[in-house]
Amino acid sequence: MSAREDGLIAADAVRATPDTRAVAAGKAMRWRSRQAVNFWLKWVMVVLAYVFLHAPLIVVIGASFNGGGEYAAIEFPPASPSIEWYFEIPMQQFEALGLSFALASLASLSAVIIGVPAALGLVRSNLPGKTLIGVVFRSPLQIPAVVSGIAFLQMYYLVGDATGFFAQGSFIGLAIGHIFIAIPYVVGTVVAVLQRFDHRLEEAALSLGASPWRTFRRVTLPVIMPGVYAGALYAFMVSFGDVPLSIFLTAPGYVTYPVELFSALENDFDPSILASGTLVILFCLVVMIVVQRVVGLDALLKIGGTGKGR
Amino acid sequence: MTVRWDLLLIPSFLFTFILLSVSQTLFLEGSFYKDLGLGRTGDTLDLVNYVRVFTDGFYLTTLWITVKVSALATICTLVFSFPVAYVIARMRSSWGMILLSGIVVSTFITIVIKVFGIIIIFSADGWLNQFLMSTGITTEPYSIIGTQEGVVIGLMYFTLGFGVLTLYSVVQTIPTSLEEAAEIHGASRPRMFRRVILPLAMPGLVAGGLMVFNMCMGAFTSAALLGGGKVFTLPVLIQRTIMMEVKYSMAGTLAAVLLVAVILINVLSIILIRRMHFARGVLA
Secondary structure, eight states: OOOHHHHHHHHHHOOOOOOHHHHHHHHHHHHHHHHHHHHHHHHHHHHHHHHHHHHHHHHHHHHHBBGGGGGGOOOOOOSBBOGGGGGGOHHHHHHHHHHHHHHHHHHHHHHHHHHHHHHHHHHOOTTHHHEEEEHHHHHHHHHHHHHEEEEEEEHHHHHHHHHHOOTTTTTHHHHHHHHHHHHHHHHHHHHHHHHOOOHHHHHHHHHTOOOHHHHIIIIIIIHHHHHHHHHHHHHHHHHHHHTHHHHHHHHHTOOOOHHHHHHHHSOOOOOOHHHHHHHHHHHHHHHHHHHHTTTHHHHHHHTEEEEEEE | OOOEEEEEEEHHHHHHHHHHHHHHHHHHHHTTTTEETTTTTEEEEESSSHHHHOHHHHHHHHHHHHHHHHHHHHHHHHHHHHHHHHHTTTOOHHHHHHHHHHHHHHHHHHHHHHHHHHHHOOOOHHHHHHHHHHHSSSSSSOOOTTHHHHHHHHHHHHHHHHHHHHHHHHHHHHHHHHHHHHHTOOOOOOOOHIIIIIIHHHHHHHHHHHHHHHHHHHHOHHHHHHHHTTTTHHHHHHHHHHHHTOOOOHHHHHHHHHHHHHHHHHHHHHHHHHHHHHHHHHHO
Protein backbone atom coordinates (compact mmCIF):
# COMPACT_ATOMS: atom_id res chain seq x y z
CA MET A 1 0.00 0.00 0.00
CA SER A 2 1.32 3.42 -0.87
CA ALA A 3 0.22 6.91 -0.19
CA ARG A 4 -0.69 7.14 -3.87
CA GLU A 5 -3.23 4.41 -3.59
CA ASP A 6 -5.05 6.26 -0.85
CA GLY A 7 -5.10 9.37 -2.91
CA LEU A 8 -6.46 7.41 -5.86
CA ILE A 9 -9.66 6.42 -4.11
CA ALA A 10 -10.38 10.05 -3.43
CA ALA A 11 -9.30 11.06 -6.94
CA ASP A 12 -11.57 8.39 -8.44
CA ALA A 13 -14.56 10.01 -6.84
CA VAL A 14 -13.65 13.39 -8.31
CA ARG A 15 -13.11 12.51 -11.96
CA ALA A 16 -15.73 9.82 -12.07
CA THR A 17 -16.91 8.70 -15.50
CA PRO A 18 -19.42 5.81 -15.82
CA ASP A 19 -16.42 3.46 -16.26
CA THR A 20 -14.34 4.54 -13.32
CA ARG A 21 -17.43 4.82 -11.14
CA ALA A 22 -17.84 1.05 -11.19
CA VAL A 23 -14.20 0.63 -10.16
CA ALA A 24 -14.64 3.12 -7.35
CA ALA A 25 -17.78 1.34 -6.17
CA GLY A 26 -15.88 -1.96 -6.05
CA LYS A 27 -13.11 -0.34 -4.09
CA ALA A 28 -15.60 1.19 -1.68
CA MET A 29 -17.23 -2.19 -1.13
CA ARG A 30 -13.93 -3.89 -0.41
CA TRP A 31 -13.10 -1.00 1.88
CA ARG A 32 -16.38 -1.47 3.74
CA SER A 33 -15.93 -5.21 4.15
CA ARG A 34 -12.46 -4.61 5.51
CA GLN A 35 -14.04 -2.16 7.94
CA ALA A 36 -16.44 -4.89 9.03
CA VAL A 37 -13.68 -7.43 9.57
CA ASN A 38 -11.81 -4.85 11.56
CA PHE A 39 -14.87 -4.03 13.63
CA TRP A 40 -15.49 -7.67 14.50
CA LEU A 41 -11.84 -8.39 15.19
CA LYS A 42 -11.79 -5.53 17.66
CA TRP A 43 -14.87 -6.76 19.45
CA VAL A 44 -13.66 -10.35 19.55
CA MET A 45 -10.51 -9.12 21.31
CA VAL A 46 -12.62 -7.12 23.76
CA VAL A 47 -14.88 -10.07 24.56
CA LEU A 48 -11.88 -12.39 24.92
CA ALA A 49 -10.20 -9.98 27.29
CA TYR A 50 -13.30 -9.73 29.48
CA VAL A 51 -13.85 -13.49 29.52
CA PHE A 52 -10.17 -13.94 30.36
CA LEU A 53 -10.28 -11.42 33.20
CA HIS A 54 -13.56 -12.47 34.75
CA ALA A 55 -13.78 -16.21 34.18
CA PRO A 56 -11.71 -17.12 37.28
CA LEU A 57 -13.86 -14.89 39.47
CA ILE A 58 -17.07 -16.39 38.13
CA VAL A 59 -15.67 -19.89 38.60
CA VAL A 60 -14.76 -19.16 42.22
CA ILE A 61 -18.21 -17.70 42.95
CA GLY A 62 -19.96 -20.56 41.16
CA ALA A 63 -17.93 -23.32 42.76
CA SER A 64 -18.54 -21.88 46.23
CA PHE A 65 -22.20 -22.86 45.88
CA ASN A 66 -21.39 -26.51 45.33
CA GLY A 67 -22.50 -28.67 48.25
CA GLY A 68 -21.98 -32.37 48.77
CA GLY A 69 -20.90 -32.75 52.36
CA GLU A 70 -17.67 -34.19 53.65
CA TYR A 71 -16.30 -35.50 50.38
CA ALA A 72 -17.29 -32.48 48.34
CA ALA A 73 -15.19 -31.89 45.28
CA ILE A 74 -14.55 -28.42 43.98
CA GLU A 75 -16.78 -28.27 40.98
CA PHE A 76 -17.86 -25.72 38.45
CA PRO A 77 -20.64 -25.51 37.41
CA PRO A 78 -21.87 -26.66 40.85
CA ALA A 79 -23.35 -30.17 40.72
CA SER A 80 -25.37 -29.99 43.90
CA PRO A 81 -26.12 -26.35 44.66
CA SER A 82 -26.04 -25.40 48.30
CA ILE A 83 -24.71 -22.68 50.55
CA GLU A 84 -23.35 -25.06 53.19
CA TRP A 85 -19.74 -23.91 52.81
CA TYR A 86 -20.69 -20.42 53.91
CA PHE A 87 -21.44 -21.87 57.34
CA GLU A 88 -18.25 -23.91 57.37
CA ILE A 89 -15.81 -21.02 57.03
CA PRO A 90 -13.38 -21.61 59.91
CA MET A 91 -12.67 -18.95 62.51
CA GLN A 92 -9.08 -18.78 61.25
CA GLN A 93 -10.22 -17.30 57.94
CA PHE A 94 -12.43 -14.71 59.63
CA GLU A 95 -9.49 -13.72 61.81
CA ALA A 96 -7.31 -13.38 58.71
CA LEU A 97 -10.01 -11.29 57.02
CA GLY A 98 -10.29 -9.11 60.11
CA LEU A 99 -6.53 -8.57 60.21
CA SER A 100 -6.45 -7.71 56.49
CA PHE A 101 -9.32 -5.27 56.90
CA ALA A 102 -7.74 -3.57 59.92
CA LEU A 103 -4.37 -3.36 58.18
CA ALA A 104 -5.78 -1.99 54.94
CA SER A 105 -7.87 0.61 56.79
CA LEU A 106 -4.92 1.75 58.87
CA ALA A 107 -2.60 1.74 55.85
CA SER A 108 -4.91 3.85 53.69
CA LEU A 109 -5.70 6.27 56.53
CA SER A 110 -2.00 6.70 57.37
CA ALA A 111 -1.15 7.03 53.70
CA VAL A 112 -3.60 9.94 53.51
CA ILE A 113 -2.20 11.60 56.63
CA ILE A 114 1.37 11.25 55.34
CA GLY A 115 0.72 11.53 51.62
CA VAL A 116 -1.48 14.63 51.35
CA PRO A 117 1.02 17.01 53.01
CA ALA A 118 3.76 15.39 50.93
CA ALA A 119 1.83 16.06 47.72
CA LEU A 120 1.13 19.67 48.75
CA GLY A 121 4.80 20.15 49.53
CA LEU A 122 5.92 18.51 46.29
CA VAL A 123 3.72 20.65 44.06
CA ARG A 124 3.80 23.98 45.89
CA SER A 125 7.24 24.38 47.43
CA ASN A 126 10.23 25.32 45.34
CA LEU A 127 12.92 23.27 46.99
CA PRO A 128 15.97 22.62 44.81
CA GLY A 129 15.85 18.80 44.91
CA LYS A 130 12.15 18.43 44.25
CA THR A 131 12.49 15.88 41.45
CA LEU A 132 14.68 13.70 43.64
CA ILE A 133 12.23 13.96 46.54
CA GLY A 134 9.50 12.88 44.14
CA VAL A 135 11.58 9.84 43.18
CA VAL A 136 11.88 8.88 46.86
CA PHE A 137 8.12 9.10 47.31
CA ARG A 138 7.49 6.99 44.20
CA SER A 139 10.16 4.40 44.91
CA PRO A 140 8.09 1.99 47.05
CA LEU A 141 6.04 1.45 43.87
CA GLN A 142 9.06 0.72 41.71
CA ILE A 143 10.82 -1.61 44.10
CA PRO A 144 9.43 -5.14 43.67
CA ALA A 145 7.34 -6.01 46.72
CA VAL A 146 9.39 -9.15 47.37
CA VAL A 147 12.49 -7.00 47.68
CA SER A 148 10.73 -4.66 50.12
CA GLY A 149 9.58 -7.75 52.00
CA ILE A 150 13.04 -9.15 52.66
CA ALA A 151 14.42 -5.66 53.27
CA PHE A 152 11.84 -5.00 55.99
CA LEU A 153 12.29 -8.45 57.48
CA GLN A 154 16.04 -7.94 57.84
CA MET A 155 15.49 -4.44 59.20
CA TYR A 156 13.11 -5.81 61.85
CA TYR A 157 15.66 -8.47 62.83
CA LEU A 158 18.33 -5.85 63.37
CA VAL A 159 16.02 -3.50 65.25
CA GLY A 160 14.98 -6.51 67.34
CA ASP A 161 18.59 -7.37 68.13
CA ALA A 162 19.19 -3.83 69.27
CA THR A 163 16.00 -3.14 71.22
CA GLY A 164 14.58 -6.55 72.06
CA PHE A 165 11.35 -5.81 70.16
CA PHE A 166 10.96 -7.97 67.08
CA ALA A 167 8.40 -6.38 64.79
CA GLN A 168 7.97 -9.27 62.36
CA GLY A 169 4.75 -11.15 62.99
CA SER A 170 3.28 -8.21 64.88
CA PHE A 171 0.55 -5.81 63.83
CA ILE A 172 2.85 -2.82 64.02
CA GLY A 173 5.47 -4.49 61.84
CA LEU A 174 2.92 -5.37 59.18
CA ALA A 175 1.36 -1.92 59.39
CA ILE A 176 4.66 -0.09 58.80
CA GLY A 177 5.32 -2.18 55.69
CA HIS A 178 1.81 -1.63 54.36
CA ILE A 179 1.91 2.12 55.00
CA PHE A 180 5.25 2.23 53.16
CA ILE A 181 3.76 0.68 50.01
CA ALA A 182 0.48 2.64 50.32
CA ILE A 183 1.93 6.19 50.45
CA PRO A 184 2.88 6.47 46.73
CA TYR A 185 -0.73 5.95 45.66
CA VAL A 186 -2.02 8.88 47.69
CA VAL A 187 0.94 11.08 46.76
CA GLY A 188 0.43 10.22 43.07
CA THR A 189 -3.30 10.93 42.91
CA VAL A 190 -3.15 14.14 44.98
CA VAL A 191 -0.18 15.48 42.98
CA ALA A 192 -2.18 14.84 39.79
CA VAL A 193 -5.11 16.89 41.11
CA LEU A 194 -2.92 19.69 42.48
CA GLN A 195 -1.12 20.11 39.18
CA ARG A 196 -4.42 21.07 37.54
CA PHE A 197 -5.48 23.27 40.43
CA ASP A 198 -6.72 26.74 39.51
CA HIS A 199 -4.83 29.12 41.81
CA ARG A 200 -7.28 31.94 41.19
CA LEU A 201 -9.74 30.12 43.46
CA GLU A 202 -7.38 30.51 46.40
CA GLU A 203 -6.44 34.05 45.48
CA ALA A 204 -10.11 34.98 45.40
CA ALA A 205 -10.68 33.50 48.85
CA LEU A 206 -7.62 35.26 50.28
CA SER A 207 -8.46 38.61 48.75
CA LEU A 208 -11.94 38.38 50.21
CA GLY A 209 -10.34 38.18 53.64
CA ALA A 210 -10.23 34.47 54.39
CA SER A 211 -7.30 33.33 56.49
CA PRO A 212 -4.82 30.92 54.83
CA TRP A 213 -6.09 28.07 56.98
CA ARG A 214 -9.73 28.86 56.16
CA THR A 215 -8.82 29.10 52.48
CA PHE A 216 -7.19 25.71 52.66
CA ARG A 217 -10.11 24.11 54.47
CA ARG A 218 -12.90 25.66 52.43
CA VAL A 219 -11.33 25.95 48.97
CA THR A 220 -8.25 23.77 48.51
CA LEU A 221 -9.38 20.72 50.43
CA PRO A 222 -12.75 20.26 48.68
CA VAL A 223 -11.03 20.49 45.30
CA ILE A 224 -8.37 17.89 46.08
CA MET A 225 -10.79 15.56 47.90
CA PRO A 226 -11.51 13.30 44.86
CA GLY A 227 -7.77 12.73 44.56
CA VAL A 228 -7.57 11.87 48.25
CA TYR A 229 -10.45 9.39 47.95
CA ALA A 230 -8.96 7.81 44.86
CA GLY A 231 -5.55 7.46 46.47
CA ALA A 232 -7.05 6.05 49.66
CA LEU A 233 -9.00 3.49 47.65
CA TYR A 234 -5.93 2.37 45.70
CA ALA A 235 -3.95 2.20 48.93
CA PHE A 236 -6.68 0.17 50.63
CA MET A 237 -6.98 -2.31 47.78
CA VAL A 238 -3.24 -2.79 47.39
CA SER A 239 -2.82 -3.38 51.11
CA PHE A 240 -5.89 -5.62 51.28
CA GLY A 241 -4.62 -7.86 48.48
CA ASP A 242 -0.90 -7.89 49.21
CA VAL A 243 0.97 -11.19 49.39
CA PRO A 244 4.68 -10.62 48.59
CA LEU A 245 5.33 -8.11 51.38
CA SER A 246 3.06 -9.65 54.00
CA ILE A 247 4.33 -13.19 53.48
CA PHE A 248 7.65 -12.17 55.06
CA LEU A 249 6.13 -10.11 57.87
CA THR A 250 3.41 -12.46 59.10
CA ALA A 251 3.95 -15.26 61.57
CA PRO A 252 2.27 -18.67 61.73
CA GLY A 253 -1.15 -18.16 63.29
CA TYR A 254 -1.08 -14.44 62.55
CA VAL A 255 -1.61 -14.02 58.81
CA THR A 256 -3.50 -11.72 56.47
CA TYR A 257 -6.25 -13.17 54.30
CA PRO A 258 -4.32 -13.21 50.98
CA VAL A 259 -1.39 -14.96 52.68
CA GLU A 260 -3.77 -17.48 54.25
CA LEU A 261 -5.28 -18.13 50.83
CA PHE A 262 -1.81 -18.32 49.26
CA SER A 263 -0.57 -20.99 51.65
CA ALA A 264 -3.85 -22.87 51.33
CA LEU A 265 -3.36 -23.00 47.55
CA GLU A 266 0.26 -24.08 47.92
CA ASN A 267 -0.63 -26.88 50.31
CA ASP A 268 -4.12 -28.10 50.91
CA PHE A 269 -7.56 -26.55 50.90
CA ASP A 270 -11.22 -27.28 51.38
CA PRO A 271 -14.16 -25.54 49.69
CA SER A 272 -14.72 -23.16 52.59
CA ILE A 273 -12.06 -20.85 51.15
CA LEU A 274 -14.19 -20.61 48.00
CA ALA A 275 -16.95 -19.21 50.18
CA SER A 276 -14.69 -16.69 51.93
CA GLY A 277 -13.15 -15.78 48.57
CA THR A 278 -16.61 -15.07 47.21
CA LEU A 279 -17.29 -12.82 50.20
CA VAL A 280 -14.10 -10.90 49.38
CA ILE A 281 -15.12 -10.52 45.72
CA LEU A 282 -18.51 -9.20 46.81
CA PHE A 283 -16.85 -6.86 49.29
CA CYS A 284 -14.63 -5.40 46.53
CA LEU A 285 -17.69 -5.00 44.32
CA VAL A 286 -19.57 -3.12 47.05
CA VAL A 287 -16.58 -0.87 47.73
CA MET A 288 -16.37 -0.04 44.02
CA ILE A 289 -20.06 0.79 43.82
CA VAL A 290 -19.86 3.03 46.88
CA VAL A 291 -16.80 4.80 45.47
CA GLN A 292 -18.55 5.28 42.16
CA ARG A 293 -21.48 6.89 43.98
CA VAL A 294 -19.30 9.11 46.15
CA VAL A 295 -16.51 10.25 43.81
CA GLY A 296 -17.45 8.87 40.43
CA LEU A 297 -15.37 6.37 38.55
CA ASP A 298 -14.53 8.98 35.97
CA ALA A 299 -12.59 11.09 38.47
CA LEU A 300 -10.95 7.97 39.85
CA LEU A 301 -9.62 6.85 36.47
CA LYS A 302 -8.53 10.28 35.32
CA ILE A 303 -6.51 10.71 38.47
CA GLY A 304 -4.85 7.42 39.08
CA GLY A 305 -5.27 5.16 36.10
CA THR A 306 -1.62 4.25 36.10
CA GLY A 307 -1.31 3.02 39.64
CA LYS A 308 0.70 -0.11 39.99
CA GLY A 309 -0.44 -3.05 42.02
CA ARG A 310 1.29 -6.18 42.93
CA MET B 1 0.97 33.45 50.22
CA THR B 2 3.27 33.00 53.16
CA VAL B 3 2.59 29.33 53.75
CA ARG B 4 5.79 27.32 54.00
CA TRP B 5 4.82 24.34 51.87
CA ASP B 6 8.32 22.90 52.13
CA LEU B 7 7.91 22.47 55.90
CA LEU B 8 4.86 20.33 55.21
CA LEU B 9 7.01 18.03 53.16
CA ILE B 10 9.59 17.28 55.86
CA PRO B 11 7.81 14.79 58.18
CA SER B 12 6.41 12.73 55.30
CA PHE B 13 9.73 12.76 53.51
CA LEU B 14 11.63 11.66 56.59
CA PHE B 15 9.22 8.79 57.21
CA THR B 16 9.54 7.42 53.68
CA PHE B 17 13.22 8.19 53.31
CA ILE B 18 14.30 6.55 56.58
CA LEU B 19 12.28 3.39 55.92
CA LEU B 20 13.52 3.25 52.35
CA SER B 21 17.19 3.91 52.98
CA VAL B 22 17.57 1.84 56.16
CA SER B 23 15.77 -1.23 54.83
CA GLN B 24 17.48 -1.15 51.44
CA THR B 25 21.02 -0.51 52.73
CA LEU B 26 20.68 -3.27 55.31
CA PHE B 27 19.78 -5.96 52.83
CA LEU B 28 22.23 -4.68 50.23
CA GLU B 29 25.02 -4.76 52.80
CA GLY B 30 23.97 -8.24 53.89
CA SER B 31 24.15 -9.45 50.31
CA PHE B 32 27.94 -8.93 50.32
CA TYR B 33 28.57 -11.47 53.09
CA LYS B 34 29.19 -15.03 52.00
CA ASP B 35 26.17 -17.19 52.68
CA LEU B 36 26.96 -20.27 54.78
CA GLY B 37 23.35 -21.48 54.91
CA LEU B 38 20.84 -21.69 57.78
CA GLY B 39 21.04 -18.00 58.48
CA ARG B 40 24.81 -17.96 59.06
CA THR B 41 27.05 -15.67 57.05
CA GLY B 42 30.74 -14.98 56.63
CA ASP B 43 32.46 -12.11 58.46
CA THR B 44 34.06 -10.27 55.59
CA LEU B 45 32.60 -8.35 52.69
CA ASP B 46 33.14 -10.08 49.38
CA LEU B 47 31.45 -10.80 46.08
CA VAL B 48 31.09 -14.59 46.43
CA ASN B 49 27.28 -14.52 46.26
CA TYR B 50 27.29 -12.32 43.19
CA VAL B 51 29.87 -14.48 41.45
CA ARG B 52 27.69 -17.48 42.16
CA VAL B 53 24.53 -15.85 40.79
CA PHE B 54 26.27 -15.05 37.51
CA THR B 55 28.13 -18.36 37.12
CA ASP B 56 25.80 -21.00 38.58
CA GLY B 57 23.67 -22.51 35.82
CA PHE B 58 20.55 -22.68 37.99
CA TYR B 59 20.57 -18.97 38.81
CA LEU B 60 21.36 -18.04 35.22
CA THR B 61 18.43 -20.15 33.99
CA THR B 62 16.17 -18.43 36.53
CA LEU B 63 17.31 -15.02 35.31
CA TRP B 64 16.67 -16.01 31.71
CA ILE B 65 13.22 -17.48 32.48
CA THR B 66 12.26 -14.34 34.42
CA VAL B 67 13.15 -12.11 31.49
CA LYS B 68 11.53 -14.46 28.97
CA VAL B 69 8.15 -14.90 30.68
CA SER B 70 8.06 -11.19 31.53
CA ALA B 71 8.69 -10.23 27.91
CA LEU B 72 6.07 -12.68 26.61
CA ALA B 73 3.50 -11.52 29.16
CA THR B 74 4.22 -7.89 28.28
CA ILE B 75 3.68 -8.48 24.57
CA CYS B 76 0.44 -10.42 25.16
CA THR B 77 -0.80 -7.79 27.60
CA LEU B 78 -0.19 -4.96 25.12
CA VAL B 79 -1.77 -6.87 22.22
CA PHE B 80 -4.91 -7.52 24.25
CA SER B 81 -5.20 -4.31 26.19
CA PHE B 82 -4.76 -1.91 23.28
CA PRO B 83 -7.93 -2.90 21.37
CA VAL B 84 -9.90 -2.97 24.61
CA ALA B 85 -8.61 0.44 25.67
CA TYR B 86 -9.28 1.79 22.18
CA VAL B 87 -12.86 0.49 22.01
CA ILE B 88 -13.68 1.83 25.47
CA ALA B 89 -12.06 5.20 24.88
CA ARG B 90 -13.99 5.69 21.63
CA MET B 91 -17.35 4.69 23.05
CA ARG B 92 -19.83 7.50 23.25
CA SER B 93 -22.46 5.77 25.38
CA SER B 94 -22.36 5.10 29.11
CA TRP B 95 -21.35 1.53 28.26
CA GLY B 96 -17.76 2.68 28.19
CA MET B 97 -17.84 3.49 31.89
CA ILE B 98 -19.52 0.18 32.69
CA LEU B 99 -16.90 -1.78 30.76
CA LEU B 100 -14.19 0.22 32.47
CA SER B 101 -15.58 -0.50 35.93
CA GLY B 102 -15.49 -4.18 35.01
CA ILE B 103 -11.76 -3.83 34.42
CA VAL B 104 -11.21 -1.85 37.61
CA VAL B 105 -13.10 -4.33 39.78
CA SER B 106 -11.16 -7.29 38.45
CA THR B 107 -7.91 -5.38 38.91
CA PHE B 108 -8.66 -4.58 42.53
CA ILE B 109 -9.52 -8.12 43.55
CA THR B 110 -6.50 -9.86 44.99
CA ILE B 111 -4.59 -11.96 42.49
CA VAL B 112 -4.73 -15.01 44.77
CA ILE B 113 -8.48 -15.39 44.20
CA LYS B 114 -8.01 -15.12 40.44
CA VAL B 115 -5.28 -17.75 40.49
CA PHE B 116 -7.61 -19.95 42.54
CA GLY B 117 -10.15 -19.66 39.73
CA ILE B 118 -7.52 -20.63 37.16
CA ILE B 119 -6.55 -23.68 39.21
CA ILE B 120 -10.20 -24.78 39.29
CA ILE B 121 -10.62 -24.22 35.55
CA PHE B 122 -7.59 -26.41 34.79
CA SER B 123 -8.23 -29.07 37.43
CA ALA B 124 -7.94 -32.62 36.07
CA ASP B 125 -11.66 -33.46 36.45
CA GLY B 126 -12.75 -29.90 35.71
CA TRP B 127 -15.14 -28.75 33.05
CA LEU B 128 -12.43 -27.64 30.61
CA ASN B 129 -10.44 -30.88 30.70
CA GLN B 130 -13.58 -33.00 30.37
CA PHE B 131 -14.49 -30.99 27.31
CA LEU B 132 -10.99 -31.31 25.86
CA MET B 133 -10.86 -35.06 26.47
CA SER B 134 -14.37 -35.82 25.29
CA THR B 135 -13.71 -34.03 22.00
CA GLY B 136 -10.41 -35.89 21.69
CA ILE B 137 -8.25 -32.79 21.55
CA THR B 138 -6.18 -34.22 24.40
CA THR B 139 -6.05 -37.67 25.93
CA GLU B 140 -4.47 -36.58 29.20
CA PRO B 141 -5.81 -33.83 31.43
CA TYR B 142 -4.06 -30.62 30.44
CA SER B 143 -2.88 -28.20 33.07
CA ILE B 144 -1.06 -24.91 32.74
CA ILE B 145 0.10 -25.12 36.35
CA GLY B 146 3.83 -25.72 36.55
CA THR B 147 4.50 -24.65 32.96
CA GLN B 148 6.00 -21.48 31.58
CA GLU B 149 2.81 -20.76 29.63
CA GLY B 150 0.96 -20.94 32.92
CA VAL B 151 3.28 -18.36 34.45
CA VAL B 152 2.83 -16.08 31.43
CA ILE B 153 -0.95 -16.30 31.80
CA GLY B 154 -0.66 -15.71 35.53
CA LEU B 155 1.41 -12.59 34.91
CA MET B 156 -1.20 -11.39 32.43
CA TYR B 157 -3.87 -11.59 35.12
CA PHE B 158 -1.67 -9.35 37.14
CA THR B 159 -1.00 -6.79 34.38
CA LEU B 160 -3.90 -6.79 31.89
CA GLY B 161 -6.16 -4.51 33.92
CA PHE B 162 -3.37 -1.97 34.44
CA GLY B 163 -2.47 -2.22 30.78
CA VAL B 164 -6.02 -1.36 29.75
CA LEU B 165 -6.29 1.52 32.23
CA THR B 166 -2.95 2.99 31.14
CA LEU B 167 -3.59 2.67 27.42
CA TYR B 168 -7.12 4.02 27.92
CA SER B 169 -5.65 7.31 29.08
CA VAL B 170 -3.19 7.18 26.17
CA VAL B 171 -5.92 6.70 23.55
CA GLN B 172 -7.93 9.51 25.12
CA THR B 173 -5.15 11.94 24.28
CA ILE B 174 -5.50 11.19 20.54
CA PRO B 175 -8.15 13.49 19.08
CA THR B 176 -10.85 11.74 17.04
CA SER B 177 -10.63 14.55 14.50
CA LEU B 178 -7.31 13.11 13.27
CA GLU B 179 -8.93 9.75 12.61
CA GLU B 180 -11.84 11.39 10.82
CA ALA B 181 -9.44 13.38 8.69
CA ALA B 182 -7.60 10.21 7.66
CA GLU B 183 -10.86 8.49 6.90
CA ILE B 184 -12.19 11.36 4.81
CA HIS B 185 -9.02 11.17 2.76
CA GLY B 186 -9.75 7.54 2.04
CA ALA B 187 -7.45 5.71 4.41
CA SER B 188 -8.69 2.28 5.38
CA ARG B 189 -9.05 1.47 9.06
CA PRO B 190 -5.90 -0.70 9.26
CA ARG B 191 -3.97 2.00 7.44
CA MET B 192 -5.37 4.73 9.62
CA PHE B 193 -4.42 2.62 12.63
CA ARG B 194 -0.88 2.11 11.35
CA ARG B 195 -0.20 5.63 10.18
CA VAL B 196 -2.17 7.79 12.63
CA ILE B 197 -3.03 6.02 15.88
CA LEU B 198 0.05 3.89 16.32
CA PRO B 199 2.61 6.69 15.92
CA LEU B 200 0.67 8.96 18.26
CA ALA B 201 0.21 6.23 20.84
CA MET B 202 3.82 5.05 20.59
CA PRO B 203 5.28 6.95 23.58
CA GLY B 204 2.38 5.74 25.70
CA LEU B 205 2.78 2.19 24.43
CA VAL B 206 6.50 2.18 25.18
CA ALA B 207 5.96 3.66 28.64
CA GLY B 208 3.09 1.29 29.35
CA GLY B 209 5.02 -1.67 28.01
CA LEU B 210 8.03 -0.95 30.20
CA MET B 211 5.75 -0.47 33.21
CA VAL B 212 4.10 -3.83 32.53
CA PHE B 213 7.49 -5.48 32.00
CA ASN B 214 8.64 -4.06 35.30
CA MET B 215 5.56 -5.38 37.07
CA CYS B 216 6.13 -8.83 35.56
CA MET B 217 9.78 -8.93 36.64
CA GLY B 218 8.76 -8.23 40.22
CA ALA B 219 5.54 -10.26 40.25
CA PHE B 220 5.50 -12.84 42.96
CA THR B 221 2.06 -14.26 43.74
CA SER B 222 0.85 -15.40 40.34
CA ALA B 223 4.31 -16.62 39.31
CA ALA B 224 4.69 -18.65 42.51
CA LEU B 225 1.28 -20.32 42.37
CA LEU B 226 1.17 -21.02 38.63
CA GLY B 227 4.83 -22.00 38.53
CA GLY B 228 3.75 -24.73 40.91
CA GLY B 229 7.26 -25.28 42.29
CA LYS B 230 8.53 -26.22 38.83
CA VAL B 231 9.04 -22.91 37.10
CA PHE B 232 11.02 -20.36 39.09
CA THR B 233 11.22 -16.68 38.41
CA LEU B 234 13.50 -14.41 40.39
CA PRO B 235 10.91 -13.17 42.95
CA VAL B 236 9.73 -16.74 43.58
CA LEU B 237 13.30 -17.90 44.07
CA ILE B 238 13.99 -15.03 46.48
CA GLN B 239 11.07 -16.05 48.66
CA ARG B 240 12.04 -19.72 48.60
CA THR B 241 15.67 -18.92 49.38
CA ILE B 242 14.53 -17.26 52.60
CA MET B 243 11.57 -19.40 53.61
CA MET B 244 12.88 -22.84 52.70
CA GLU B 245 16.66 -22.55 52.66
CA VAL B 246 17.01 -19.72 55.23
CA LYS B 247 19.79 -18.13 53.18
CA TYR B 248 19.39 -14.46 53.95
CA SER B 249 22.42 -13.04 52.22
CA MET B 250 21.95 -15.20 49.11
CA ALA B 251 18.33 -13.99 48.91
CA GLY B 252 19.65 -10.47 49.42
CA THR B 253 21.98 -10.92 46.46
CA LEU B 254 19.15 -12.15 44.24
CA ALA B 255 16.98 -9.27 45.43
CA ALA B 256 19.78 -6.83 44.63
CA VAL B 257 20.07 -8.25 41.11
CA LEU B 258 16.30 -7.87 40.65
CA LEU B 259 16.35 -4.36 42.07
CA VAL B 260 19.16 -3.23 39.77
CA ALA B 261 17.39 -4.76 36.76
CA VAL B 262 14.16 -2.95 37.61
CA ILE B 263 15.93 0.38 38.18
CA LEU B 264 17.78 0.01 34.85
CA ILE B 265 14.49 -0.61 33.04
CA ASN B 266 13.02 2.49 34.67
CA VAL B 267 15.95 4.67 33.66
CA LEU B 268 15.81 3.24 30.15
CA SER B 269 12.11 4.01 29.86
CA ILE B 270 12.62 7.61 30.97
CA ILE B 271 15.41 8.07 28.41
CA LEU B 272 13.35 6.45 25.63
CA ILE B 273 10.29 8.58 26.32
CA ARG B 274 12.36 11.77 26.42
CA ARG B 275 13.91 10.84 23.05
CA MET B 276 10.55 10.18 21.49
CA HIS B 277 9.15 13.49 22.61
CA PHE B 278 12.25 15.11 21.21
CA ALA B 279 11.88 13.29 17.87
CA ARG B 280 8.23 14.23 17.66
CA GLY B 281 9.07 17.82 18.35
CA VAL B 282 11.60 17.83 15.51
CA LEU B 283 9.22 16.18 13.03
CA ALA B 284 6.39 18.54 13.84
